[in-house]
Amino acid sequence: MKIALLSSSYHPYYKGGGEYSVKRLAEGLLSHNLEVFVITAYQEERQEDIDGVRVFRIKHPNIYWSFESMHKPAYQKLVWHMIEAYNPKVASPLLKILEREQPDILHIRNVEDFSPYACKVAKKLGIPVAVTLNSYTWLCPKATMFRNGSNCPQQCKDCKLITYPKKQLSKYVDVVVGVSQFMIDIHTSYQYFPNAQKEIVYTSSKVDILNLPIHQNAYTTFGYIGRLHPTKGVQQIIEAFIASSSVQSKLFIAGDGPEEYLTQCKKIAAGHENIIFLGKHDAKEFYKKVDVVIISSIWHEPFPRVLVEAYSFGRPVIASNTGGTQEMVINNKTGLVFDPQQNTQLVDCIVKFSQMNEELLQIMQENIAVFFQDNFKDENMRYISIYRSLLS
16 A cells, blocks of 8 residues: 655644654554655755655745745735635646656645645546645634634634635545544534545554553642643633632643743742743653643644643643543543633632542543543554555
């Protein structure tokens, strides 16, 4: 079986977790004796070998490469998105590679730069197409469906207009894989991918449960790790922790973010010595410090990687009921779920965990081990199974 992975950028060019996932998948498939190569965008055409994986870099077919979009003016970004929605210019370089390499499947991991037009190109050659949904890029030019401090209740008129060609091109997809059920549901609610088989693969390389010792102190320690940003609800965590009057507990905050928001968070925490900002911190050392991890995203995250990480260290979570997060937590068994619009619920969750003894926390840790093994299978094997079903 020969798999072509399509990604807007590839090592060493990382915009976020999506690119790490592509590299892990490429190398994972290779370790299972599958032929695999990567097609990615760049400033110029180039072919290279990276850790055993052949990488074809083609010159981006748009007005600029999306990896360099951060400092582009708004009008250029609008033009870029309009072109990206339906870009026939991708056909020539893509056809050249696909005709020569003749893969069994084209798997699109990050469609930006190539445009969903790539699906039509593959179909012309009779190559089945798989698409992984790890953002809202098919529905929203910003890929977030988050605006003015809140989640978009529905696809707005502007997004609907700009992404309409993507919706039409989605009919060429044979299997669509969501990184959560939430991602499948929101896309199908807008009638995307009408002809595609639907699958769920929680993004995680094969990870073993480490089960670090829990409740090492006479009090419960809480922690947040990740980007410090308003969409992550870090300020709300601090306010809820203070309101819980957990004077014997500690709250560790690891990560960094915009200076203005970090300053704001530290100002709220001022005078509370049991709230400790760690800055960027080694993950394992962080999980040694905490008993419970708080995931308080206001944004509908497609898939919270930190939740899988917390589970892998045997840590129960307090998680907001947003996006893909809520489907990964069994309330009162692997953690507690709260509504981020009701901060008193987060206060109650902190208080409840503060009152748990070591035995109850240990039971939760055992529940996590079972849930982890049942739901976070080896990602590579899940994709191989999907590829086989697609070719059968």
